[in-house]
Amino acid sequence: TPRPLHPRGNSTQCRKTSVVVLGAGMAGIAAAQSMNNESMTDFIIVDVNSYIGGRVAHTTFGKDADGNPYTVELGANWIQGLGSDGGPENPIWTLAKKYKLTNTYSDYDSIITYDETGPVNYTDLLNVDFEDAYATVEQDAGYLLTENLHDRSYRTALSLAGWKPKKDMLKQAVEWWEFDWEYSYSPDLSSETWSIVNYNTTFYQYSDENNYVFDSRGYNAFIEGEAYTFLSPNDSRLLLNTNVTSIDYSSNNSITITMSDDSCIVADYAICTFSLGVLQNDVVEFTPKLPDWKQEGIEGMQMGTYTKIFLQFPPDQQFWDANTQFFLYADPYERGWYPVWQSLSAPGFLPGSGILFATVVYTESYRAEQQSDDITKAEVMAVLKNMFGDYIPDPIDFMYPRWSTEPWAYGSYSNWPPGMSIETHQNLRANVGPLYFAGEATSTEYYGFLQGAFFEGQEVGSKLAQCIKGNLTECRKEKSYEAIKGTTNMEDLTPTNGWTVSSMEVYGFD
Numbered sequence: 131t132p133r134p135l136h137p138r139g140n141s142t143q144c145r146k147t148s149v150v151v152l153g154a155g156m157a158g159i160a161a162a163q164s165m166n167n168e169s170m171t172d173f174i175i176v177d178v179n180s181y182i183g184g185r186v187a188h189t190t191f192g193k194d195a196d197g198n199p200y201t202v203e204l205g206a207n208w209i210q211g212l213g214s215d216g217g218p219e220n221p222i223w224t225l226a227k228k229y230k231l232t233n234t235y236s237d238y239d240s241i242i243t244y245d246e247t248g249p250v251n252y253t254d255l256l257n258v259d260f261e262d263a264y265a266t267v268e269q270d271a272g273y274l275l276t277e278n279l280h281d282r283s284y285r286t287a288l289s290l291a292g293w294k295p296k297k298d299m300l301k302q303a304v305e306w307w308e309f310d311w312e313y314s315y316s317p318d319l320s321s322e323t324w325s326i327v328n329y330n331t332t333f334y335q336y337s338d339e340n341n342y343v344f345d346s347r348g349y350n351a352f353i354e355g356e357a358y359t360f361l362s363p364n365d366s367r368l369l370l371n372t373n374v375t376s377i378d379y380s381s382n383n384s385i386t387i388t389m390s391d392d393s394c395i396v397a398d399y400a401i402c403t404f405s406l407g408v409l410q411n412d413v414v415e416f417t418p419k420l421p422d423w424k425q426e427g428i429e430g431m432q433m434g435t436y437t438k439i440f441l442q443f444p445p446d447q448q449f450w451d452a453n454t455q456f457f458l459y460a461d462p463y464e465r466g467w468y469p470v471w472q473s474l475s476a477p478g479f480l481p482g483s484g485i486l487f488a489t490v491v492y493t494e495s496y497r498a499e500q501q502s503d504d505i506t507k508a509e510v511m512a513v514l515k516n517m518f519g520d521y522i523p524d525p526i527d528f529m530y531p532r533w534s535t536e537p538w539a540y541g542s543y544s545n546w547p548p549g550m551s552i553e554t555h556q557n558l559r560a561n562v563g564p565l566y567f568a569g570e571a572t573s574t575e576y577y578g579f580l581q582g583a584f585f586e587g588q589e590v591g592s593k594l595a596q597c598i599k600g601n602l603t604e605c606r607k608e609k610s611y612e613a614i615k616g617t618t619n620m621e622d623l624t625p626t627n628g629w630t631v632s633s634m635e636v637y638g639f640d
């Protein structure tokens with residue numbers, strides 16, 4: 131239940147704090163934790179949801195043999211890039227181990243490929259043809275970046291490397307599995323250089339392993355666990371179920387946050403971790419209006435949607451291979467039409483659960499998320515019948531979230547469009563006076579991933595804590611760009627712009 135705040139009106143009646151943290155997701159909790167680590171404990175965390183974790187969200191689904199429900203993740207599901215002996219470790223993996231989250235390695239070689247006639251083996255397209263083109267694109271991206279050349283779309287890069295799926299629907303399915311499934315956009319709508327930077331920073335720096343989390347406490351158990359390392363139970367600095375409607379930063383030395391119940395908080399600084407989707411959909415009113423350069427940053431990055439559609443079948447009538455993790459479907463007409471299917475009945479997951487889920491992104495997500503469960507269920511059952519034959523049982527449970535219309539997220543995670551330089555992205559990151567920004571989308575190198583939200587929150591939290599303790603003018607100096615150029619200069623690949631580790635030189639791009 132919401133905690134009572136002082137009524138609105140004269141801002142002298144608002145609750146006061148040094149830093150208000152807007153959002154209790156990964157970035158917000160990491161920001162508050164790093165302030166706490168710097169002994170700066172005068173903060174308030176606000177979130178519209180009733181739980182800590184934001185887009186790391188779960189629900190119950192289906193039933194096991196004893197009638198107890200399973201837990202499934204609606205949002206983030208994988209720990210992406212773990213780490214290797216002696217090398218850097220993904221902080222999300224470190225925390226997953228600390229909280230003993232149940233997880234299993236996703237084996238992308240455990241796959242059977244299908245088209246509308248049933249199983250058809252086109253794994254060669256995956257393992258040879260696409261991989262060959264990828265190796266060329268990877269080199270080319272490093273070349274564009276090191277030579278300050280203009281970015282290309284990932285589509286252009288693939289075509290130049292000889293990968294041209296055109297009307298070949300098997301190739302389209304393979305491409306979707308390799309690209310859209312990760313970035314939530316097609317190669318046509320994604321940056322060549324930054325898609326490669328994003329991939330390399332996570333999967334080369336740490337490791338190329340993705341571990342799937344299916345913990346009955348929910349994946350967010352680690353974020354909640356970390357929050358309660360510095361918050362006490364019922365801590366008055368955590369305001370859940372609290373909907374922020376406006377942010378007024380017009381005063382020189384304070385910022386006023388107003389909630390839907392007309393309560394308010396006055397702070398010296400705010401860290402806004404609301405998703406890019408929330409910022410793009412004008413959910414929160416900013417006073418004054420955000421400057422043009424900031425708006426360009428917000429509108430420049432794009433917000434993707436990634437939808438998991440869950441089905442439980444009678445466990446004693448499982449019709450797919452019990453030992454396989456993934457099933458890839460190539461629809462004859464529509465690219466991205468319920469292409470990837472994952473079995474939670476596979477060994478190491480929830481054997482005997484009878485749970486299968488499909489993933490769609492982008493326009494197929496928007497369509498599915500606008501329509502009723504019944505229509506979507508009929509579509510996915512038609513696909514499963516193409517793959518496995520007409521005599522499969524009906525699901526006993528069916529459910530999917532609707533990220534694109536969720537008012538506290540408006541999408542799943544961000545993606546870097548073709549041709550956007552590091553300067554536009556830095557404008558998304560940069561502060562506007564006392565108003566700071568952090569979240570997965572503000573991460574230059576790890577956008578889309580939990581580690582991006584973690585690092586961005588941590589960085590802005592510790593920066594603010596340090597400046598509050600010392601030189602205040604230092605707090606207002608994040609870099610922003612009034613005039614945007616079309617290329618990213620090597621000189622701009624600095625921590626100031628969020629480039630903290632090289633995702634190139636180590637890996638052979640000289």
Ligand SMILES: Cc1cc2nc3c(=O)[nH]c(=O)nc-3n(C[C@H](O)[C@H](O)[C@H](O)COP(=O)(O)OP(=O)(O)OC[C@H]3O[C@@H](n4cnc5c(N)ncnc54)[C@H](O)[C@@H]3O)c2cc1C
Pocket residue numbers: 152153154155156157158176177178179183184185186204205206207208209210372373374375403404405408413414436437438533537538539541542543568569570571578579580581582583
């Ligand atoms: C379907 C899906 C699949 C994903 N898969 C993976 C994956 O496998 N691996 C991975 O690493 N990442 C994955 N991600 C991305 C990952 O979930 C995000 O990068 C990360 O959770 C973002 O954290 P954040 O703190 O930046 O934002 P959020 O988690 O969105 O936190 C922001 C908080 O602000 C709150 N808020 C928003 N508006 C308001 C308002 N007006 N008033 C008050 N509170 C408000 C929200 O409730 C939210 O809690 C996935 C995301 C989705 C949705």
